[in-house]
Amino acid sequence: MSTEKPLILVVDDEPDIRELIKDILEDEAYRVVTASNGEEARLVFTQQQPQLVLLDIWMPDVDGISLLKEFKQQNPGVTIVMMSGHGTIETAVEATRSGASDFIEKPLSMAKLLRAVELAIENRAKQAAQRHEFALEPVGKSPKMAQLREQAERVAGHEMPILLIGEGGTGKHCFAYYLHRLGLYNSGKFIEVSPESFPLDSHKLVSLAQNNTLYINDVALLSDEAQALLQHLLESGRLKECQLICATQLGLDKVIARGDFSEGLFYQLNTITLQLPALRDHVEDIPELVHFFVDQQTTQADLPYRRFTVAAQNRLRNYAWPGNVLELKNVIQRLLVLGDSDDIDVEDVESALQAEQPPQADDVTGINFDQPLREAREQFERIYLLQKLQETDGNVGKAAKLAGMERTHLYRKLRALGIDSKQV
Numbered sequence: 001m002s003t004e005k006p007l008i009l010v011v012d013d014e015p016d017i018r019e020l021i022k023d024i025l026e027d028e029a030y031r032v033v034t035a036s037n038g039e040e041a042r043l044v045f046t047q048q049q050p051q052l053v054l055l056d057i058w059m060p061d062v063d064g065i066s067l068l069k070e071f072k073q074q075n076p077g078v079t080i081v082m083m084s085g086h087g088t089i090e091t092a093v094e095a096t097r098s099g100a101s102d103f104i105e106k107p108l109s110m111a112k113l114l115r116a117v118e119l120a121i122e123n124r125a126k127q128a129a130q131r132h133e134f135a136l137e138p139v140g141k142s143p144k145m146a147q148l149r150e151q152a153e154r155v156a157g158h159e160m161p162i163l164l165i166g167e168g169g170t171g172k173h174c175f176a177y178y179l180h181r182l183g184l185y186n187s188g189k190f191i192e193v194s195p196e197s198f199p200l201d202s203h204k205l206v207s208l209a210q211n212n213t214l215y216i217n218d219v220a221l222l223s224d225e226a227q228a229l230l231q232h233l234l235e236s237g238r239l240k241e242c243q244l245i246c247a248t249q250l251g252l253d254k255v256i257a258r259g260d261f262s263e264g265l266f267y268q269l270n271t272i273t274l275q276l277p278a279l280r281d282h283v284e285d286i287p288e289l290v291h292f293f294v295d296q297q298t299t300q301a302d303l304p305y306r307r308f309t310v311a312a313q314n315r316l317r318n319y320a321w322p323g324n325v326l327e328l329k330n331v332i333q334r335l336l337v338l339g340d341s342d343d344i345d346v347e348d349v350e351s352a353l354q355a356e357q358p359p360q361a362d363d364v365t366g367i368n369f370d371q372p373l374r375e376a377r378e379q380f381e382r383i384y385l386l387q388k389l390q391e392t393d394g395n396v397g398k399a400a401k402l403a404g405m406e407r408t409h410l411y412r413k414l415r416a417l418g419i420d421s422k423q424v
């Protein structure tokens, strides 16, 4: 079973164009409904609730831009692509301002149309994934996770800084967001800063944090200047009316022993700590996590549903997971993208786990370090993309998913690098 493709409404007053678009899209397995004027379009839009609308600008009864505004008001989540034969910059600008996601110029070519539709759908999926990037509640019924959720519930709502400690990929972001939702500032924003994006301006930091949850990732890696600023704001009580959550992979005591972390800041941050377990220490949660990620990827990233056999799930439980839950999520995504049958078996899991291994030093030594960065980057991109194309038997759509790129962007990149996907 695969997820159903979105329903597309095509609105155009010219019967030939309408039918042509319908045929092209149906050949690609999209579900299509059509309307020949504004009135018909309103009816179909309300009754069938399409996810994507291809909308002509010039029509006899109502113009496309007015219709676009109506549709967006009725359903802000709908994606609308405008089409026009005599498109001018002004109409394109007006359409975009009114919420159109793209603009295609007529005459339409099949490639142009499909590219625009694919891009619109990819963007939808991405927006949905971004909106739901975090689980609303961390998944896992093991005693370790249950206890952690309980601790989170107890400490949230006290406005004291919270420190999350755990290896990479153990779910620190996920728990931070959960704490935000449980906390005093859940109607404010969840703002994440990293050592690279940390504002070294006390006013900026205070106003960023005010009435929000401020999550500082990799706090152990903050520069001396950033540490001093944070310590000063905490000690002087200026960083108040906010929930501060910091995360670290390294035990701060070890970083202090190395002389890389301020002891004073450590005491400010270390009052409430939550320790996130490595995934290998709560493997009993793996089946539930698998279920959760399959569900998430199939509904939000528009990947086909596949079932993990018991043997496959058992293999997942017996793996050491050095990259923790994040690695599990990546392996599941790889299996959903690359698999071609309804069931995922233990052999599929085995090869996905092998592909997850960090590249051997040999893979990287292919890069010539004597060239300028720009050329070295191109060389790396070529090696990387060829590898992804090999993994997907030259399927650009699947390779793009694995590389986390839009398909059209990958096409452009391949062309720029002179790679022919069919030769792989």
Ligand SMILES: Nc1ncnc2c1ncn2[C@@H]1O[C@H](COP(=O)(O)OP(=O)(O)OP(=O)(O)O)[C@@H](O)[C@H]1O
Pocket (backbone or CB within 6 Å): 133, 134, 135, 137, 138, 139, 140, 166, 167, 168, 169, 170, 171, 172, 173, 174, 175, 217, 249, 292, 325, 326, 329
């Ligand atoms: N218990 C969980 N339930 C549901 N999703 C989870 C859970 N733990 C982690 N995730 C998801 O797995 C992915 C990786 O987790 P997350 O980014 O929270 O880890 P992290 O510890 O912050 O990683 P890093 O240290 O690398 O920044 C995220 O998409 C996160 O939402």
